[in-house]
Amino acid sequence: MNKKYIxxxxxxxxxxxxxxxxxxxxxxxxxDFSSVYRLSIVLKExxxxxxxxxxxxxxxxRFPTYKVSLRKGLFWRYLEPNEKPGPFVTPxxxxxxxxxxxxxxxxxxxxxxYYQNRISLEAHxxxxxxxxxxxxxxxxxAQYLRLLGxxxxxxxxxxxxxETPHPEELEDAYMRYANxxxxxxxxxxxxxxxxGTKEPFYTLNIIDGIMSVSEVMTxxxxxxATITEYLNAVLLYSLLQKQATDFSFKxxxxxxxxxxxxxxxxxxxxxxxxxxMIYPTIDPRLGEYTFEExxxxxxxxxxxxxNDKFLRGDITTNASTQxxxxxxxxxxxxxxxxxxxxxxxxxxxxxxxxxxxxxxLQLPEDMKPFVERFDIYMGQPFSPRTNCAIISFEDVLxxxxxxxIVESDVERFFFRKLVRDGIHVKIESNREPGLEVE
Amino acid sequence: xxxxxxxxxxxxxxxxxxxxCHTPVINPSEILLQIKNPPFPKEKxxxxxxxxxxxxxxxxxxxxxxxxxxxLLNILVFNxxxxxxxxxxxxxxxxxxxxxxxxxxxxxxxASLLFDGLALGSYLFLITFVTQNDRWYFHLxxxxxxxxxxxxxxxxxxxxxxxxxxxxxxxxxxSNLAVLCVGLELIINHFLYGRxxxxxxxxxxxxxxxxxxxxxxILSQKRLRESIRRRMHx
Numbered sequence: 001m002n003k004k005y006i007x008x009x010x011x012x013x014x015x016x017x018x019x020x021x022x023x024x025x026x027x028x029x030x031x032d033f034s035s036v037y038r039l040s041i042v043l044k045e046x047x048x049x050x051x052x053x054x055x056x057x058x059x060x061x062r063f064p065t066y067k068v069s070l071r072k073g074l075f076w077r078y079l080e081p082n083e084k085p086g087p088f089v090t091p092x093x094x095x096x097x098x099x100x101x102x103x104x105x106x107x108x109x110x111x112x113x114y115y116q117n118r119i120s121l122e123a124h125x126x127x128x129x130x131x132x133x134x135x136x137x138x139x140x141x142a143q144y145l146r147l148l149g150x151x152x153x154x155x156x157x158x159x160x161x162x163e164t165p166h167p168e169e170l171e172d173a174y175m176r177y178a179n180x181x182x183x184x185x186x187x188x189x190x191x192x193x194x195x196g197t198k199e200p201f202y203t204l205n206i207i208d209g210i211m212s213v214s215e216v217m218t219x220x221x222x223x224x225a226t227i228t229e230y231l232n233a234v235l236l237y238s239l240l241q242k243q244a245t246d247f248s249f250k251x252x253x254x255x256x257x258x259x260x261x262x263x264x265x266x267x268x269x270x271x272x273x274x275x276x277m278i279y280p281t282i283d284p285r286l287g288e289y290t291f292e293e294x295x296x297x298x299x300x301x302x303x304x305x306x307n308d309k310f311l312r313g314d315i316t317t318n319a320s321t322q323x324x325x326x327x328x329x330x331x332x333x334x335x336x337x338x339x340x341x342x343x344x345x346x347x348x349x350x351x352x353x354x355x356x357x358x359x360x361l362q363l364p365e366d367m368k369p370f371v372e373r374f375d376i377y378m379g380q381p382f383s384p385r386t387n388c389a390i391i392s393f394e395d396v397l398x399x400x401x402x403x404x405i406v407e408s409d410v411e412r413f414f415f416r417k418l419v420r421d422g423i424h425v426k427i428e429s430n431r432e433p434g435l436e437v438e
Numbered sequence: 439x440x441x442x443x444x445x446x447x448x449x450x451x452x453x454x455x456x457x458x459c460h461t462p463v464i465n466p467s468e469i470l471l472q473i474k475n476p477p478f479p480k481e482k483x484x485x486x487x488x489x490x491x492x493x494x495x496x497x498x499x500x501x502x503x504x505x506x507x508x509x510l511l512n513i514l515v516f517n518x519x520x521x522x523x524x525x526x527x528x529x530x531x532x533x534x535x536x537x538x539x540x541x542x543x544x545x546x547x548x549a550s551l552l553f554d555g556l557a558l559g560s561y562l563f564l565i566t567f568v569t570q571n572d573r574w575y576f577h578l579x580x581x582x583x584x585x586x587x588x589x590x591x592x593x594x595x596x597x598x599x600x601x602x603x604x605x606x607x608x609x610x611x612x613s614n615l616a617v618l619c620v621g622l623e624l625i626i627n628h629f630l631y632g633r634x635x636x637x638x639x640x641x642x643x644x645x646x647x648x649x650x651x652x653x654x655x656i657l658s659q660k661r662l663r664e665s666i667r668r669r670m671h672x
Contacts, residue, residue, distance in 0.1 A: 093483030104486060115479050202484055207457050208477070209447070412445065412458040419446035426448040429457035430478035 013170075016065055016079040020174040020318055021273035022126040026070060026077050026102070027339040032201050033380055034100040035125035039137050040118050040375040047114040048148070053089045055144035056112055060087075062161045063136050065170055065272055066127050069107030075332055079127075082107055089114055094430050095204050097379035097402065100124050110136075117372065119144070125273070130358055130376060131261055132271035135159060138363070145370055155364040166269055173268035178319035180312045188350045191255035191281075192243045196405030198384040207411045208375060209399040210426040211418070213360070213392050219421045223295045228357045228390075229302060231399065232256060233295040235388055236282050238413035239352050240294075243284065245409070253283040257351035261358075262315070265308040276314050278305050279351060291417075343382070353410065354378050354387040361393045368394070377402045386410050440465045452476040490540040497536060501529040520568050527564040531557045547594055555587030577629045585621045589614055605663065609653045616646035 018026075025035035060067050068079040084106040092115030100109060100122070109124035121137045135157045142152040143161060154160040199205065213227075220230035239254040259275040268274060280301045282289055289297070304310075321327065327335070358376055373396040378387035386403035401411045408431070415425050440449045440463045442456035452475065455462045505526040512522030533541075534557040538550040562579040566572040596610050623639040636643070656662050 091481065092479045093481055094479050095482050098483050099485050101485060103489075116475060202482065206478065408458055415447050415458055416445050424448065425446075426450070427442075427445075427453075427457055428450045428477040429453070431457045433453075433455045433460075 013064070014081070015071075016068065016170065017172065018077055018079065018126055019172040019272045019274075020178075020315075020322055021129070021275065023076065023322065024339060024343065025125040027336045028343055028382060029102070030099070032099060033382060034098075035379065036097045036100050036122050037125060037130060037133065037379045038096050038120055038122045038375075038377040039130065039133050040120040040377075041137060041141050042372040042375070043117045043119070043141070043370055044372050045370070046117055047119055049089050049091075049114050051147050052112070052114060052119060052140075052144050055140050055147055056087065056089065059140045059143045059161045060136075062139065062159060062163075062165065063271060064165060066110055066123070066132075066136055068109065068127070070102045070109060070124075070126060072332060075328065075330070075335075077126075077332070084108075087112055091115065092118070092120060095202050096120065096206070097122060097204055097377060098202060099380075112140075118375075120375075125379075128270075128272045129259070129261075129275045130356065131157075131263060132273070134358065134361070135271055138367075141371075142364070142367060145367065150366070150370065152367050153364045156362050158364055158367065168269040169271045171268065171270050172272065173262070173266065173270040173274045174315050174319055176268065177262070177266045177312055178316045180309075180316035182313060183317040183320050184310075184313040186317060188346060190252060190349045191279075192239065192248075192252040192352045193349065193383070194239070194242060194352060194385045194405065194410060195246050195248070196384060196407040196409075199404050199406055203404065204377075204380055204430075205401075205403045205405070205408070206377065206430045207401045207403075207408060207415075208428040209401075209415050209418070210373070210428065211397050211399070211423050213395045213397045215423050216397055216418075219423055223292065225295050225299050227392075227397070228359075229295060229298050231357070231390055232258065232280055232302075232355060233291065233298045234414055234417050235353060235355055235410075236280065236294050236298065237291050237417060238410050240282060240284055240289065241413045242409050251285050253281050253285070255279045255281045255351045257354045259354075259356050260306055260311065262311060265311055276311050276318075278302070348382050353385055354381070355390070356388075357390040359392065361391065363393070372396070373398055375400050380404055388414075450477055490543070494536075494541045497540060498533065501533050505529045523564055523568055527561045531561050547598070548591055551587065551590050551594065555583055555590075558586075559583045574629065578625060581625045582622065585618070585625070589618060605653055605656055609650060609657070612646045612649045612653070616643050616650070619643065619646075 028035060064081060065079065067082055069082040069084075071078055071080050086106045087108040087110050089112045092113040096113075100111070102109070105111065109127055111122040113120040113122070119137070119141060121133060121140075123133045123136070127133075138157045139159045139161060142154070142158045145152050152158065216227055216230070220227050223230055223233075225233070235256060236254055239256075243251065243254060256279065258278050258280060260278055262268075262274045262276055263270070266274075278301075280298050282294055282297060356376070356378055358374075361374055363371060371393065374391045374393050375398055376389040376391045377400050378389045379402060381387050381402070381404055384405045386401055386405065389400045389402070391398055391400075399414075401414075403411070415427065418425050439451070440453065441447065442449060442459065442461055442463075444459045444461050445456055447456070447458065449456060449463055453463055505522075508522040508525045512520065534553050537553065538545045538547065559580060562575055562583065566575040566579075593610055593614050597607070600606065619639040619642040620636055623636045624634050627636070628634055
């Protein structure tokens with residue numbers, strides 16, 4: 001451990017263009033909002049912060065697009081390699097995914113925390129999506145375990161910190177696949193928005209539901225659905241119940257914004273953003289839906305939209321906007337204003353909640369005994385609402401709700417439905433007791 | 439191991455109530471056990487403010503050098519009048535206006551507005567000093583600056599501390615507009631003719647009064663208010 005560590009010869013570039021998705025996230029930056037997500041790994045032993053810091057220092061140079069700072073050009077923002085000291089490990093806080101001003105933290109867009117057995121990584125979405133971030137977290141954790149004297153092999157998402165990054169890891173994979181012959185229009189209708197009391201600045205309410213994968217799988221199979229379809233349907237069901245209890249003037253469709261990992265359909269090793277959004281919807285104006293009908297709707301929606309043809313069309317539509325010659329020459333501050341207005345008035349109102357499923361994580365066999373579970377948080381929602389993220393490891397499935405409203409109605413409806421379906425759920429939360437009365 | 443009697447979920451051993459429905463946890467068998475570590479830390483984080491030190495230094499240097507070079511030019515070359523004082527005054531005003539933005543960001547908005555008013559008043563005094571005519575300063579300049587400062591402070595107070603909606607914002611805007619127009623005309627007429635009376639601002643006042651009364655009516659009638667909001671939302 002005391003041996004002098006030689007930094008790997010990572011491919012050095014003087015700057016990186018932001019990928020297609022990453023262009024949007026910095027424009028949404030507000031004093032009280034940053035597009036920051038959190039990934040956590042819970043180990044079986046307490047974390048040693050000094051060893052963790054060493055592991056970060058050794059492993060992070062392997063990820064040149066994460067050891068960067070964000071800079072402004074005249075027309076676009078870009079990422080610049082950051083050689084300043086850091087990022088530094090700090091004790092965890094009760095309000096994760098805090099805003100991340102670009103000029104603070106030595107300009108790093110990544111943060112590391114530890115608490116008891118848990119290591120958490122928070123990254124700005126302009127660096128990469130959850131899959132890329134998870135690669136960083138797992139490689140750092142593997143290095144941490146190696147520094148503790150264990151033998152961990154490099155496999156899957158655990159990368160070799162001594163090898164030079166593959167050029168594909170740094171690519172904007174959207175551009176490689178944005179070649180559909182048509183650009184399908186984006187259809188959108190205002191969705192139901194969860195009504196609730198906005199929490200004060202710096203508050204992010206978390207409710208984690210921990211359950212068994214096999215139990216959830218059995219219940220999902222009984223509905224002839226996959227785990228993602230089942231949990232998606234439960235969230236839609238909860239939102240429909242919430243809308244029914246709200247005193248709203250107008251009933252609106254309930255929509256979930258769900259990122260799809262495009263690596264499943266378009267081969268790429270990119271560690272940057274490579275996701276597309278789909279919007280499973282239930283329109284209560286058409287009539288009352290039973291839970292079984294919601295599952296059927298979600299099942300068919302996903303079968304219809306999640307395939308390479310539709311997703312390629314979606315990527316092409318997005319890329320064509322960015323590559324339009326007039327848009328390219330518009331100064332950045334005007335682009336910022338237009339994108340922010342579009343996001344606030346259209347995109348943000350297009351969904352009632354967010355749901356992401358990272359699926360079952362595969363670790364090297366020799367790393368598995370040290371890991372208990374994973375957590376993933378979609379971060380502070382842009383407008384007051386709740387976001388849901390799902391991840392599983394071995395037989396532990398975690399559903400993490402992150403919300404910026406005081407009321408926990410959606411979470412309550414969600415977990416009560418799971419319990420009614422016979423799933424054992426353990427709840428953990430950072431909510432302070434006594435703040436809300438049902 | 440405790441379960442919520444309402445939700446049926448298992449709760450963390452450190453929970454004192456169910457996070458979903460807020461039912462208190464009362465488990466007689468675990469009442470004497472020591473509370474375990476909570477799953478989340480108690481310490482709350484906060485973001486430090488962005489320091490714009492470099493920009494503040496650059497701005498200060500540019501303004502100081504502008505003032506100094508103009509003063510030298512005034513003394514050494516164009517020395518018929520003290521025109522450089524006006525430019526130095528503008529530089530000082532810009533510096534004071536920029537205090538809350540880049541120099542001292544923690545300054546409250548009320549204090550910075552007060553400083554802005556004082557800076558504007560001082561600059562007008564500088565003009566009277568250069569032009570050797572102070573009648574307009576005491577009877578026109580100072581009252582108008584005072585009126586603007588007080589109005590801006592009140593408007594900011596209302597916007598920041600009282601519930602804001604499109605209707606209440608409109609109410610504040612029209613009330614301020616009426617007071618501003620009447621105040622300006624009274625000050626100007628008193629300066630020009632030595633009498634306090636209003637003519638054109640009376641029309642503005644009447645229109646504003648009609649709008650204000652309508653807005654107050656809308657605000658006081660919940661059904662009407664909701665109906666307007668429903669139809670006018672964007």
